[in-house]
Amino acid sequence: MQKQRMNSTTDLLNAVQIYFDALYLCDTKKLNQVFHKSSSLFDVDEGKVFVEPIASFSKDVGKRVSPSSKGQVPEAEILMIDWLSNACAMVKIRIRAHNNVFVDHLGFVNGEDGWQIVSKIWHLEKVIG
Numbered sequence: 465m466q467k468q469r470m471n472s473t474t475d476l477l478n479a480v481q482i483y484f485d486a487l488y489l490c491d492t493k494k495l496n497q498v499f500h501k502s503s504s505l506f507d508v509d510e511g512k513v514f515v516e517p518i519a520s521f522s523k524d525v526g527k528r529v530s531p532s533s534k535g536q537v538p539e540a541e542i543l544m545i546d547w548l549s550n551a552c553a554m555v556k557i558r559i560r561a562h563n564n565v566f567v568d569h570l571g572f573v574n575g576e577d578g579w580q581i582v583s584k585i586w587h588l589e590k591v592i593g
Contacts (some may be wrong), residue, residue: 472550476572477542479579480555483570484540487561490530492522500573500580507586531561543567550574563592 479498486494499518507514531538539560546554551574558567571583 472574473545475574476545476553476555476579479572479581480542480557480570483557483581484538484559487525487559488530488536488538488540489532490525490528492526495522495525498579498581499584500575500577500582503580503582503584505584505586529562534562536560536562539565558589560592565589565592 482494482498485491486498496518499522501518503518505516505518505521541558542555543558544554544556546556548554553572555570555572556567557570558565560566565588567587567589569585570581572579573582
């Protein structure tokens with residue numbers, strides 16, 4: 465069981481890296497690889513819940529100017545992994561895109577297509593002057 469957990473951890477970390485790369489490069493192929501096709505993203509702004517399906521988010525990311533193309537050094541870190549089981553985990557990350565720093569809670573499941581994000585709750589932590 466410990467060996468399975470180690471492999472599972474490595475695979476989960478690889479999936480998180482795909483997420484980081486997808487946003488840094490604005491690469492929708494990578495983004496669609498790491499997000500489950502039925503996933504959604506959530507935020508609250510001024511008391512209103514904002515829900516965006518992954519297809520809409522992917523389209524938005526594809527239209528962005530990538531941090532990579534502007535020469536920004538990648539800034540992304542894993543803050544916490546909370547294991548629900550060997551096949552389910554919540555990953556808290558911090559990532560910078562241009563002047564925006566976000567904190568995300570990414571709900572991952574390990575299914576038929578490997579580790580994929582099934583939900584994302586995000587928050588704009590700060591804007592860098």
